[in-house]
Amino acid sequence: MKNRLEALRKERGIRQEELAKALSVSRQTIGSLENGRYNPSILLAFRIARFFDLPIEEIFLYDEQEDTL
Amino acid sequence: MKTKSLGYLVAALGIVLTAVGLWLARTFPEAAGAMAALPYVLIGLGCGAFGHGVGALANAAVFRKHPDVAREKAIEEKDERNVAILNRAKAKALDRMFYVFGALMVSLALMGADIGVVLLLVAAYLFVAGCMVYYMCKYQKEM
DSSP states (O other), X not given: OEEOHHHXXXXXXXXXXXXXXXXXXXXXXXXXXXXXXXXXXXXXXXXXXXXXXXXXXXXXXOOTTTOOO | OHHHHHHHHHHHHHHHHHHHHHHHHHHOTTOOTHHHHHHHHHHHHHHHHHHHHHHHHHHXXXXXXXXXXXXXXXXXXXXXXHHHHHHHHHHHHHHHHHHHHHHHHHHHHHTTOOHHHHHHHHHHHHHHHHHHXXXXXXXXXXX
C-alpha cells in the first residue's frame, strides 16, 4: 500500500529516529513503511494518524488495483 | 529486579547441576546405560543454565546503567514488524521441519534402526502436527 509517510515526516522536519521513538517502533519499521515494503497494523496506522493529526486515508492510500482479493 | 533474581536463580541452578554432574562422573565412573550418560547431560544442562543466568545478569546490569538502551531493546522486541518477521520465519521453519522430520523417519526406517527410535520420532512428528492443529483451532475461535 502506498503512503505519504515520508513526505509528511519531511514536511514537519522530523527524523526517522524521532518518529520511531514517538510511535514506539524501530527505525527500520519507519523505513519499511516509507518504502511501502511493510503495511502497518490498524493500530499502528491509527497511532501514525494521531501523530500527524490527520485521517488515516490521508496518509495511507488505498489502491483497488493493488488489492488482489 | 525480577530478571535479576531469576538470573541469580538460573546461574545457581547451573552451578548445582554442573557440580552434581561432576560428582556423579567421579563417584560412579563405571556406570552403564543411561546412568553413564547422565553426568554429562547434567554438566551440559548446568553449563547452559549458568551461561543463560549470567547473561541475564549482565543484561540487567547494562539496562540499569543505561535505561535508554533498555527502552530501545524493549521497542525492538515489541516492534510489530519484528514480531511479524519472527512469526513468518518460524512458520517457514516449521514447514521445512515437517519435510526434514519425514525424510529422517523414512531414512531411519530404511536403515533398519531400532523400532523404538523410529516410533519416538513418529510420536514427536505427530506431537508437533497436533500442536499446529491445536493452535489453529484456538486462533479460529479467538480471531
